[in-house]
Amino acid sequence: EDQVTQSPEALRLQEGESSSLNCSYTVSGLRGLFWYRQDPGKGPEFLFTLYSAGEEKEKERLKATLTKKESFLHITAPKPEDSATYLCAVQARSTDKLIFGTGTRLQVFP
């Protein structure tokens, strides 16, 4: 069964304190792994798609990496506006649906 597990559930960081979020997955034939950001009461905002092990993508203070079993979202020198829930999802080659993890709730304090 396709499955996504994210850790930690919650993370509190001081502004400027870099850290990483983990997404472990099992999927029968990975087509892509997706990272989204979700603010409270809003829809997820697309961040990155990773397709193969070894691939990396960067956007401002965020960098996503992918291995055959997990993905990391590295946050460098975070700011309070980076506070949000970060969602990881996988898509198998055989289907269009996304399988989501339950997310990591990030809080960055000034």
Next chain:
Amino acid sequence: EAGVTQSPTHLIKTRGQQVTLRCSPISGHTSVYWYQQALGLGLQFLLWYDEGEERNRGNFPPRFSGRQFPNYSSELNVNALELEDSALYLCASSLGFQETQYFGPGTRLLVL
């Protein structure tokens, strides 16, 4: 470019009632997806429509149904509402099969 839009933003219903949620995809996108996000749970896949056809559905009872119109907009219908149907219902659209899905702001449904 306008993003995915959903209506209404909030809805309050009572048990046993029926509800219809609406979604307009990004211009040019032909695939529409519906997800349920209940409090404390991850997004759960509900339905996928492409070119007017239902292509896949998640593990939800038949009282969850929908359709896609010729202009690619979509409706999600939920019959015989239950308390546990209270959730944020999210619509996403993509250019086509296995393209990136972009989400709308969601409809918050509360069932009393």
